[in-house]
Amino acid sequence: MSEQAALERVADLVRRESGLELPANRQAALRAAIRRTGAAGPDEFLALIARSGSRAAVERLLDEVTVQETSFYRDVRQLEAIGWHGLYAAAVRADAALVRVWSAGCATGEEAYTLAMLASEAFAPGPPPVEIVGTDISGAALGRALAGRYGPRRVRTVPSGLQDRYLAVDGGALVVRPALRRLVRFARHNLVGDVSPPAGEAPFDLVVCRNVLIYFDPETAERVAGSLAGALRAGGTLLLGAADQLGRAQRLGRDEATGSSHPGTSVHTRPDDLLAHAVAAADAGNTEEALARIGLLLAHDPLNVGGHFLRGLVELPHDPRAAVDSLRRALLIDPRFSVAAFQLGRAYDALGDEAEARTAYAQALHTLDSDDLRYDQLLGQIDLGDVATAIRARISALT
Numbered sequence: 001m002s003e004q005a006a007l008e009r010v011a012d013l014v015r016r017e018s019g020l021e022l023p024a025n026r027q028a029a030l031r032a033a034i035r036r037t038g039a040a041g042p043d044e045f046l047a048l049i050a051r052s053g054s055r056a057a058v059e060r061l062l063d064e065v066t067v068q069e070t071s072f073y074r075d076v077r078q079l080e081a082i083g084w085h086g087l088y089a090a091a092v093r094a095d096a097a098l099v100r101v102w103s104a105g106c107a108t109g110e111e112a113y114t115l116a117m118l119a120s121e122a123f124a125p126g127p128p129p130v131e132i133v134g135t136d137i138s139g140a141a142l143g144r145a146l147a148g149r150y151g152p153r154r155v156r157t158v159p160s161g162l163q164d165r166y167l168a169v170d171g172g173a174l175v176v177r178p179a180l181r182r183l184v185r186f187a188r189h190n191l192v193g194d195v196s197p198p199a200g201e202a203p204f205d206l207v208v209c210r211n212v213l214i215y216f217d218p219e220t221a222e223r224v225a226g227s228l229a230g231a232l233r234a235g236g237t238l239l240l241g242a243a244d245q246l247g248r249a250q251r252l253g254r255d256e257a258t259g260s261s262h263p264g265t266s267v268h269t270r271p272d273d274l275l276a277h278a279v280a281a282a283d284a285g286n287t288e289e290a291l292a293r294i295g296l297l298l299a300h301d302p303l304n305v306g307g308h309f310l311r312g313l314v315e316l317p318h319d320p321r322a323a324v325d326s327l328r329r330a331l332l333i334d335p336r337f338s339v340a341a342f343q344l345g346r347a348y349d350a351l352g353d354e355a356e357a358r359t360a361y362a363q364a365l366h367t368l369d370s371d372d373l374r375y376d377q378l379l380g381q382i383d384l385g386d387v388a389t390a391i392r393a394r395i396s397a398l399t
């Protein structure tokens with residue numbers, strides 16, 4: 001079997017096991033993940049599973065291939081809109097003593113602890129009547145969630161007034177204080193393969209699942225969103241991340257028509273917002289997240305020139321061949337997108353193709369127009385005068 005065929009088999013295995021899509025532009029990431037499991041390449045990885053038949057290697061790969069990017073108080077405006085007292089009143093009406101919350105795809109625990117902090121603030125000074133269950137497919141991520149121990153950089157998004165209240169200093173790290181810790185349990189759960197709600201769990205009043213569905217193919221995302229909704233107690237709330245909702249526009253229409261209360265699902269995400277989130281992820285160096293958001297954007301808006309351009313930029317440092325494809329697509333849609341032509345020149349430069357690089361730089365120079373404001377959202381503070389200087393320098397070096 002060729003190395004490429006073996007890699008595709010591993011990508012299929014990951015998709016079957018977890019729902020995670022690994023399109024062609026994530027193959028470099030998959031190769032790296034396989035190497036981090038200790039196998040030299042996809043062939044060796046497949047041989048290892050065939051020989052040992054054990055789950056350990058597959059689970060280790062899932063730990064490596066999942067994107068566990070998260071933070072305390074992430075997209076907090078969405079979480080601040082949770083009506084804790086309303087949820088409690090509904091729970092009491094249903095004869096329950098506690099508001100039950102599921103943080104599905106909780107990664108290393110920050111989202112679950114943030115929910116616990118928000119609930120504690122809402123019910124202060126008494127202990128909040130809530131129990132929070134955080135689940136994830138990655139055992140490694142859950143191990144860190146369970147430890148509840150974070151470096152100072154990871155807690156910097158916790159509002160300063162709350163840090164002392166909920167986190168204790170322990171050596172160079174911060175540890176979740178017992179009063180907060182008591183509100184949260186963690187368990188391993190696969191959103192694609194396991195029952196919902198997780199085995200042994202009663203239905204929930206609030207299910208929070210953010211920045212998880214964006215990594216699934218649209219059908220799987222839709223199915224998982226359905227089973228999350230099915231894990232709610234009647235009248236409960238499903239809160240999806242803004243980007244996770246994009247594929248669900250038709251369903252949303254139905255939910256709104258029936259007037260059911262799903263605050264998190266009532267927001268339509270515009271392509272511009274999704275592009276802005278992708279730009280932010282790329283700026284922060286979160287390549288995987290940026291590529292996933294761009295993939296979702298392009299699935300709904302295949303001619304989104306900004307999406308193809310940004311994908312090219314993200315791919316350029318590690319996969320210039322893929323970057324050429326993406327940037328050429330951007331230029332097919334808009335041949336006057338000068339900065340895309342400039343980046344295409346750089347991608348050809350990285351591949352050592354001087355003739356194509358020269359053609360792309362010439363196109364960039366020819367179409368450069370400092371009054372063109374169409375791509376300001378993408379280009380931010382880039383000075384087109386600097387771009388022109390760089391292009392001229394590169395063209396003269398190539399001739």
Ligand SMILES: C[S@@+](CC[C@H](N)C(=O)[O-])C[C@H]1O[C@@H](n2cnc3c(N)ncnc32)[C@H](O)[C@@H]1O
Nearest residue numbers: 018066069070105107137138190191192210211
């Ligand atoms: C980007 S993190 C999001 C963390 C958190 N919800 C947030 O928004 O900050 C995505 C998480 O989803 C988890 N995940 C991916 N596929 C999963 C699956 N099939 N079942 C459960 N969790 C999954 C990953 O392991 C990862 O920790």
